[in-house]
Amino acid sequence: MATAVFHRAVGTLQSCQLHYNSGVHDSGNFLVRLVPKPFIVDIRLSKRGNYGSGERKFCVIQASTSSTSVSDPVSCPSNNNTRESRKKSNEAALILIRHGESLWNEKNLFTGCVDVPLTRKGVEEAIEAGKRISNIPVDVIYTSSLIRAQMTAMLAMTQHRRRKVPIIIHNESEQARTWSQIYSEDTMKQSIPVIAAWQLNERMYGELQGLNKQETADRFGKEKVHEWRRSYDIPPPNGESLEMCAQRAVAYFKESIEPQLLSGKNVMIAAHGNSLRSIIMYLDQLTSQEVISLELSTGIPMLYIFKEGKFIRRGSPVGPMEAGVYAYTRGLALYRQKLDEMLH
Numbered sequence: 001m002a003t004a005v006f007h008r009a010v011g012t013l014q015s016c017q018l019h020y021n022s023g024v025h026d027s028g029n030f031l032v033r034l035v036p037k038p039f040i041v042d043i044r045l046s047k048r049g050n051y052g053s054g055e056r057k058f059c060v061i062q063a064s065t066s067s068t069s070v071s072d073p074v075s076c077p078s079n080n081n082t083r084e085s086r087k088k089s090n091e092a093a094l095i096l097i098r099h100g101e102s103l104w105n106e107k108n109l110f111t112g113c114v115d116v117p118l119t120r121k122g123v124e125e126a127i128e129a130g131k132r133i134s135n136i137p138v139d140v141i142y143t144s145s146l147i148r149a150q151m152t153a154m155l156a157m158t159q160h161r162r163r164k165v166p167i168i169i170h171n172e173s174e175q176a177r178t179w180s181q182i183y184s185e186d187t188m189k190q191s192i193p194v195i196a197a198w199q200l201n202e203r204m205y206g207e208l209q210g211l212n213k214q215e216t217a218d219r220f221g222k223e224k225v226h227e228w229r230r231s232y233d234i235p236p237p238n239g240e241s242l243e244m245c246a247q248r249a250v251a252y253f254k255e256s257i258e259p260q261l262l263s264g265k266n267v268m269i270a271a272h273g274n275s276l277r278s279i280i281m282y283l284d285q286l287t288s289q290e291v292i293s294l295e296l297s298t299g300i301p302m303l304y305i306f307k308e309g310k311f312i313r314r315g316s317p318v319g320p321m322e323a324g325v326y327a328y329t330r331g332l333a334l335y336r337q338k339l340d341e342m343l344h
């Protein structure tokens with residue numbers, strides 16, 4: 001049994017300090033979620049915790065401190081979680097991938113929140129994207145709740161050299177949580193949590209969903225349709241503007257994903273043209289004018305380095321053998337070198 005004092009409590013993922021009954025202190029990053037059972041640790045929230053003080057039950061689903069037994073044989077320097085090293089390196093990779101081609105992309109239909117799978121070409125794009133990021137560390141994956149983003153994330157991870165297993169976290173009910181528990185710490189170490197969030201879904205396209213893009217332009221005029229598709233604050237009929245989409249996607253990014261990066265976790269997000277455009281607008285500090293010309297291709301990963309609270313855009317890894325990508329930071333170069341040593 002352990003008691004944890006929370007220093008930061010954002011969303012369901014926390015940085016915390018564990019105070020064992022023995023008096024041993026253990027600080028670091030723990031993926032935790034509110035569940036009554038099983039694998040309960042008794043956690044006491046400090047007054048500083050955003051959830052308020054008092055006792056709550058949490059379940060530790062992944063721990064990554066140097067002093068727990070959970071350690072990655074290829075531990076990336078960015079995951080070396082002593083306070084000192086975090087201050088020094090404080091660096092994490094952020095990969096963004098727009099899903100591969102979907103069956104409605106192929107048919108040129110407005111898709112929005114309609115849950116359409118990938119085409120064969122989309123599957124190939126996702127695999128190709130996976131090759132490009134196969135030497136970049138991934139500790140946690142976020143996807144939208146739509147199958148095309150989830151397929152893309154899973155297919156991309158089949159190519160990763162670290163060979164960890166991406167596992168979708170089921171938090172939708174207590175039974176789902178209980179029934180999807182893993183009872184081996186070793187197996188847990190070889191897993192990557194995949195968190196599906198509706199907030200990362202494609203913008204809701206309203207009454208354009210299912211319509212052909214060309215036919216809609218012929219009917220309403222090219223300019224009007226371009227305005228609906230690319231402007232910042234003009235919504236399509238009964239749908240979301242990019243601004244409305246940003247209100248949920250960027251809020252989720254700030255509340256749930258940024259704390260992970262801050263704690264040194266390497267994150268991959270598989271999402272959509274417009275939910276990612278809104279996140280990139282935030283990362284690159286684009287204006288509402290600049291975002292109009294931002295277009296994202298399907299299945300091309302984009303790499304950012306999060307360092308000292310800033311996002312540094314590194315473009316797209318060109319290919320698995322592209323040396324330049326891995327020389328971007330010492331952390332990435334070392335991670336790749338360790339993979340080489342482990343796999344040869």
Ligand SMILES: O=C(O)[C@@H](CO)OP(=O)(O)O
Nearest residue numbers: 109110111112202229273
């Ligand atoms: O149809 C959609 O949902 C989106 C993305 O494919 O289209 P658009 O190119 O208008 O952003």
